[in-house]
Amino acid sequence: xxxxxxxxxxxxxxxxxxxxxxxxxxxxxxxxxxxxxxxxxxxxxxxxxxxxxxxxxxxxxxxxxxxxxxxxxxxxxxxxxxxxxxxxxxxxxxxxxxxxxxxxxxxxxxxxxxxxxxxxxxxxxxxxxxxxxxxxxxxxxxxxxxxxxxxxxxxxxxxxxxxxxxxxxxxxxxxxxxxxxxxxxxxxxxxxxxxxxxxxxxxxxxxxxxxxxxxxxxxxxxxxxxxxxxxxxxxxxxxxxxxxxxxxxxxxxxxxxxxxxxxxxxxxxxxxxxxxxxxxxxxxxxxxxxxxxxxxxxxxxxxxxxxxxxxxxxxxxxxxxxxxxxxxxxxxxxxxxxxxxxxxxxxxxxxxxxxxxxxxxxxxxxxxxxxxxxxxxxxxxxxxxxxxxxxxxxxxxxxxxxxxxxxxxxxxxxxxxx
Amino acid sequence: xxxxxxxxxxxxxxxxxxxxxxxxxxxxxxxxxxxxxxxxxxxxxxxxxxxxxxxxxxxxxxxxxxxxxxxxxxxxxxxxxxxxxxxxxxxxxxxxxxxxxxxxxxxxxxxxxxxxxxxxxxxxxxxxxxxxxxxxxxxxxxxxxxxxxxxxxxxxxxxxxxxxxxxxxxxxxxxxxxxxxxxxxxxxxxxxxxxxxxxxxxxxxxxxxxxxxxxxxxxxxxxxxxxxxxxxxxxxxxxxxxxxxxxxxxxxxxxxxxxxxxxxxxxxxxxxxxxxxxxxxxxxxxxxxxxxxxxxxxxxxxxxxxxxxxxxxxxxxxxxxxxxxxxxxxxxxxxxxxxxxxxxxxxxxxxxxxxxxxxxxxxxxxxxxxxxxxxxxxxxxxxxxxxxxxxxxxxxxxxxxxxxxxxxxxxxxxxxxxxxxxxxxxxxxxxxxxxxxxxxxxxxxxxxxxxxxxxxxxxxxxxxxxxxxxxxxxxxxxxxxxxxxxxxxxxxxxxxx
Numbered sequence: 009x010x011x012x013x014x015x016x017x018x019x020x021x022x023x024x025x026x027x028x029x030x031x032x033x034x035x036x037x038x039x040x041x042x043x044x045x046x047x048x049x050x051x052x053x054x055x056x057x058x059x060x061x062x063x064x065x066x067x068x069x070x071x072x073x074x075x076x077x078x079x080x081x082x083x084x085x086x087x088x089x090x091x092x093x094x095x096x097x098x099x100x101x102x103x104x105x106x107x108x109x110x111x112x113x114x115x116x117x118x119x120x121x122x123x124x125x126x127x128x129x130x131x132x133x134x135x136x137x138x139x140x141x142x143x144x145x146x147x148x149x150x151x152x153x154x155x156x157x158x159x160x161x162x163x164x165x166x167x168x169x170x171x172x173x174x175x176x177x178x179x180x181x182x183x184x185x186x187x188x189x190x191x192x193x194x195x196x197x198x199x200x201x202x203x204x205x206x207x208x209x210x211x212x213x214x215x216x217x218x219x220x221x222x223x224x225x226x227x228x229x230x231x232x233x234x235x236x237x238x239x240x241x242x243x244x245x246x247x248x249x250x251x252x253x254x255x256x257x258x259x260x261x262x263x264x265x266x267x268x269x270x271x272x273x274x275x276x277x278x279x280x281x282x283x284x285x286x287x288x289x290x291x292x293x294x295x296x297x298x299x300x301x302x303x304x305x306x307x308x309x310x311x312x313x314x315x316x317x318x319x320x321x322x323x324x325x326x327x328x329x330x331x332x333x334x335x336x337x338x339x340x341x342x343x344x345x346x347x348x349x350x351x352x353x354x355x356x357x358x359x360x361x362x363x364x365x366x367x368x369x370x371x372x373x374x375x376x377x378x379x380x381x382x383x384x385x386x387x388x389x390x391x392x393x394x395x396x397x398x399x400x401x402x403x404x405x406x407x408x409x410x411x412x413x414x415x416x417x418x419x420x421x422x423x424x425x426x
Numbered sequence: 427x428x429x430x431x432x433x434x435x436x437x438x439x440x441x442x443x444x445x446x447x448x449x450x451x452x453x454x455x456x457x458x459x460x461x462x463x464x465x466x467x468x469x470x471x472x473x474x475x476x477x478x479x480x481x482x483x484x485x486x487x488x489x490x491x492x493x494x495x496x497x498x499x500x501x502x503x504x505x506x507x508x509x510x511x512x513x514x515x516x517x518x519x520x521x522x523x524x525x526x527x528x529x530x531x532x533x534x535x536x537x538x539x540x541x542x543x544x545x546x547x548x549x550x551x552x553x554x555x556x557x558x559x560x561x562x563x564x565x566x567x568x569x570x571x572x573x574x575x576x577x578x579x580x581x582x583x584x585x586x587x588x589x590x591x592x593x594x595x596x597x598x599x600x601x602x603x604x605x606x607x608x609x610x611x612x613x614x615x616x617x618x619x620x621x622x623x624x625x626x627x628x629x630x631x632x633x634x635x636x637x638x639x640x641x642x643x644x645x646x647x648x649x650x651x652x653x654x655x656x657x658x659x660x661x662x663x664x665x666x667x668x669x670x671x672x673x674x675x676x677x678x679x680x681x682x683x684x685x686x687x688x689x690x691x692x693x694x695x696x697x698x699x700x701x702x703x704x705x706x707x708x709x710x711x712x713x714x715x716x717x718x719x720x721x722x723x724x725x726x727x728x729x730x731x732x733x734x735x736x737x738x739x740x741x742x743x744x745x746x747x748x749x750x751x752x753x754x755x756x757x758x759x760x761x762x763x764x765x766x767x768x769x770x771x772x773x774x775x776x777x778x779x780x781x782x783x784x785x786x787x788x789x790x791x792x793x794x795x796x797x798x799x800x801x802x803x804x805x806x807x808x809x810x811x812x813x814x815x816x817x818x819x820x821x822x823x824x825x826x827x828x829x830x831x832x833x834x835x836x837x838x839x840x841x842x843x844x845x846x847x848x849x850x851x852x853x854x855x856x857x858x859x860x861x862x863x864x865x866x867x868x869x870x871x872x873x874x875x876x877x878x879x880x881x882x883x884x885x886x887x888x889x890x891x892x893x894x895x896x897x898x899x900x901x902x903x904x905x906x907x908x909x910x911x912x913x914x915x916x917x918x919x920x921x922x923x
Contacts, residue, residue, distance in 0.1 A: 012636045019640035037590035045591040051555050052655065054666055056642040057674045059651025066641060087690065104630050105637075107570060107595060108559045180749060193753065200752045200778040251750050254818030255777075267645035268681060274689035280681075281645055297820070358531035365526055372532035 009091055015101070017091040021071035021082050022117060024269070025174070026232055026262040028052070030063040030112035030147040033169040033227035042143020044106060044113070046169070050147075051112050064115040064149060065105055069093055069130055073119030077176070077187035078275040079237040079266055082119045087271045092121075095130065099137045106146055113147030113169075114138070120153065128156035128164070135167035147227075154191070154198035161198075165205055165224035170259070173198050174232040175252065178245040182238035186275060199256040202229045206257065228259040235289065236282040237266040243303075243313035246292055250303050253296070263289045288315045295321055298353050299346045319409045323349040326386060330399045336388040338367045349408075350383040382408050431461050432476025435510065438465050438603075439503040439579035448514050449485035458518045463510030488521045491528045501542035503579045512538055549578045554587055556660045559597060560628035570597040573624035573663060581606055585613055600624055621663075631665040638666040644677035645684070727761035730846045738812060738839050745832055748813040752777045757808025757843055764922040765800065766849035767791075768840065768859040770891055771811035774823050783807045787893040791855075794892065794908065798915035806847045810862035811836050833862045844884065850922040852884055853915075856891025875914055877921065887921060889914040 031050030038044050052061035068082070070092035076084040093101075102114045116134055118127050131150055138144035150168040152161060165171060173195055177183045180192040202225070209224035231252060233245060249261045267281035292315060295301040299322070309324030310316045316324040326333065326349045335344050337359060345356045355376060359368060367390040374380060385394050385408060398404065433447050444463075451461060462476050470476075498513050516535050520527050530536055559570035570592070581599065585606045588597065598607045600619035607614045652670075661667035735756045748754075755772035758781060767783075775785035783791055788807075795802045811832050816823035840862055844852060854860040861867050863886050864878065870890055878886045895911060898904045 012633055015633060016636050016640045019637050023641050023643050038593045039590060041594065043592065043594050045587075047587075047590075049551075051551070053555050054638065054664065055652040055656040056638065057649050057652050057670055057677070058643045058646040059648030059655075060643075060646075061655070062638070062641060065637065067637075085690065101633070105634060107592070108561065108628065108630060108634070109557050109572070110634050196752045197780070200780075204778055250818040253821060254816070254823045255750075255752065255774075257821060265646070267643060268684040270684055271687070272684070272689045276689070278685040278689065283646060283648075303818075361529045362531040365530055368532065375532050375534065375537055 011097060011101075014091040014093060014097070015067070017089055018067045018069075018071060018093060021068045021088070021119075022066045022115075024081060024264060024267070025066065025115070025117060025151075026060075026264045027149070027172065027230055027260070028061050028063045028066060028115065029149075029170070029227075029230070029260065031227070032259060033147060036145040038143065038145050042145050043103070044144050044146035046112075046145065046147055053110055053112065063112045064147065065102055065111045065113070066115040067093070067098070067117075069098065069116060069118035069127070069134070070121055071119050072121050075120055075187065075189045077190065078273040079176075079186055079234055081269040081271075083273065085273070095133050095137065098134045099142070102134075102138060102146075103142060103144070106144075111146075113144075113149070115149040115151075117151035118153075124153045124155035125157050125160060128153045128160045132160060132164050132167065135164065139167045149227075152198065152202070154194045158201065161201060162205065162222070162224070165202070165209075166222055168225050170227040170230060171202055171225045172230045172232070173202075175248065176232070176234060177238050178233050178235075178240040178248045179238060182240060186238065196255075199229065199231070199252075199258075203256045229256065230258055230260040230262065232262040232264055234266050235263050235286050236279075237276055241313040242285075242289065242292070242310065242315045243307055245289060246296070246303055246306065249293060250296060261293060263293075284317050285315075288317060288321060292321045300343055301325070301347075319405065320349070322347070323382065323409060327405055330404075333386045333399055334388045334394050335386060337373075338363050338388075338390060348383065348386050350379045350386075430476040431456055431479055432470065433461060433463050433479055433510075435463065435465050438505075439583065441499045441502050444502060444510055444513065446485060447479065448517055449487070450479055451514065452488055452517065452521060453484055453486035454479075458511065458515040461511065461514060463514070468507075488517075490517065490520050491525075493528045494520060497539050497543045500546050501539055503546045503583060504542040505578045506542065509542060512542070546578050546580060549576055550580050550584050550587075552576075552660065553580060553584055556656070556664060557588075557599065558663065558665060560625040561630075562625050566596070568596070570595050571600065571624050572598070573600050573619075573621045575663065576601055576603075579603065582615055585615075589613060628665075635666050635669055639669055639673060642673050644673070644680040647674065647677045649674060727846050727848075731757075731761060731843070734839065734842055734846065744813070745835055747815055750816070750818075751813040753780045754812050755780060755782050755809065755814070756812060757806060757847075758782050759806030759808075759847070760804060761806070761847050762849075763804055763806040763847060764850045765804075765853060765918065766806040766808070766844060766847055766851070767853045767855060768863065769807070769809045769855045770858040770893075771809050771828055772814045773825060773893075774814065774816070777814035777823075782809055786896055787891065790892045790895060790908075794912045794915055797912050798919055800915060800919050806849060808840070808843055810840055810859045812839065828858055830861075830867075833858060837862055837865075841882065850885070851887055851918060853887045853889060853918045855889060856894065859891070860886070860888050875917060885921075887914075887918045889918070 029050050030046070031048065033046050033048070035048060036044070036046050050063055052063050054062040056062060070090070071082040071088065072090045072092065073082045073084055081088060098116070105111045106113070114134070116131055118131055120127050135148050135150060138148065148168045149170040149172065150164050152164055152171050152173050154173055175192070175195055176187060176190060183190050183192050205224040206228055208221040209226070212221035233248065235245065245263070252258050252261055263286045265281035265283050265286040266276065268278045272278055292306050295306055296303065305325060306315070306321050307313065309321050309328055315321050326347065332347070335348055337345065342356060342360060345351055345359065346353060355378065358376070362368060362372070369390045370380070370384070370392045373383065373389065384392060385398050385404060401407070431451070435443050435447070437443070464470060494516065502509055502513065512535060516527070516539060519535070527533060527536060553574060553576055557572045557574045559572045561568050561570055581601050581604050588599065589608060592608070594610070596608060596610050598605060600623055603618045605616040605619050607616060661670070738756070739754055755776050769783065772782060773785040773787065776782055776788070782788070792802055795805070811828040814823070815826045815828055815832065817826055852863060854863050857867070857870055860870065863884065864880050870888060873888050875889065878888065880886055890911060892911065895904060895907050898907055
């Protein structure tokens, strides 16, 4: 098969993995040989019309697979055309693209062929050749196969910047139903093994005992959950998320709205991907990690275990906790400012620094280009106090969250294809 | 305005020259509104060129916040003509009574400085991202040439990025204002160029376009998000951008086709499962639900322990919270060990490693055991509850004490585990272990160090859990309680020797 055709099949097969991050690894460059560099910040070399960043050459080694996961384009029973790269083809393609500055590196995954160990060996061999034979200093993300031998995992971590295993679905029973060959406890154990090695490598680096633990995935591990393929509600999704962050030190949990695939399984109804839900889950994920929100608080903003699709989860929480507002921008502690709708973590820090010198007025907020309409009902400044009764109005939501953008898309978009 | 002073800078982003001039102006106490800044080649403005700067003054050495210098060095690459004046005005204010100015995030000058630096950084980031090399074969081998149109004066400052990344290649970057050339050994800055000087095509661009087309998901069309990050002005120099109109136009049809085509029923299995699924067993009372042969007398104690472990692993009536744990953590040690220690439950590190007593409390226990003269590898350690019960909080897991129901659930397993190991003495660490062994909630403080005989005829020696020692706030009580713990372990050891 012609190389271009292979690339088309194997990129098409890889696009349902949302991650394309190339950030958070160690600094490297090629001044002492080889090719490539990583400088901490990820770079998106292009954007596709789906709005997603293209940072890495994201492909599968092969889309042939012995598993039959209902949600997956590559499942054994799907009728998509199959292809397989040779190790050499992948190494060359990565280098050709990298030299022309198309990509930051490689994100390699694969269908399971022959056995987990055999598949993992092939994946690792691509990374090994890039690193050892070509001195490749760019970014490498490898998908790891939970059942592969621990030695293979160790080798993968030596060459990769990031490793990931997808939990695939938020609930163990859905995985049993839709991905009969996948094993949720096995996935958790594999994540635990990765955390052990990542922690040990970090510890050794901190203590300069470089000989003690070999390099292991300096950009950590991540995972992905498919949203909307099973009946799990947002409570189940975010509960799993909270658990994964706390247990395995994941850098990121990615949410991937289940979208129609060529030759879908009849176990899943064809429908437009729940993009709004996906977006709200990312916002909630941020609140969990950077804004000091507890899971139950975030869920309290919605109804019946689902987030409010029409407004962001922080605004939803604030509208249901109006007794906590208004907050004085000149006096409130950081934790409380972080809970004001429309104030991000960076802005809060700038305000804290500025208010040490003089009190903050409403035009200061305007100069920082903050969304005043959203902000001012919840905030007291040196020259502003929300109009009496505004916070008690039942139509406050309509006043500050007009039906635009995502809010307007929330329902029609999901129904468009039904 | 005859008293205006004109400063001529040699280049559009020459921070060193600006700095030198600014220090001299500062020494001569020239206020910002009296200075006109100009780059060589630009037309003079308001002051008609102005008077030359005061030559006699030695440059001032003012100390200014590092944050200002860092931002100024970046902002000076901005194409806005007012940048030099803005920087000098900020410098003037910083040295004339406003030394905290940089923390005033809402001051208009500070905001402008931040905005300029941000625009320059963004431009640099887009250069790193959207520059595309085209390879040409020359007599000396391949050479990689790119054409890029930056918005600000960033090329020289950003050559370092390409040098670090492509030190082993030979490359040229051409822009309308300047060019940079790396021959593998040294960098040369040159004059600006035109797009026509760069190669028109590269053989790999068709592959790259194929990748771009294929990685796009037509079911998620979000063109506004794409344009926000990859503004249209960059498209003309991006080989893949020519695909965008067609991809967008065809997307709705492609999705409709996918939906119309309908779904394929799951095919009969072509391959056999790689996993041997766990055999489900009926949920029932644990002791009754255990297969009878688990309780039969056996000489092969390791096999009996393995069978018990396997039995617990395949239970499907575990307390629901165990679903969040990574794995069951079973006891460890030689069957027949004279001393068997029972802790509460695995913690974070035990859950990750799948082994008991390997976390902070376990390490403290090991130390105390060795100090008490206990042969640690010859002892058996286990927990009353065999999964980690926790509440996730950010990046940590907060230990949750097992409740009476949890303890009761695992109790038959613990009893059987002890039966198989058949130690001379069981040492219970903490309240949970003691409750699991005696079936009663007893206060450790009252029974600590007293040998208890349980209704099942087990000899139990109660002491505290080592995690209690870790939680003590002050070093003195820590030391005192640690010594007491070691003394307890010694007492326990005397009971078996």
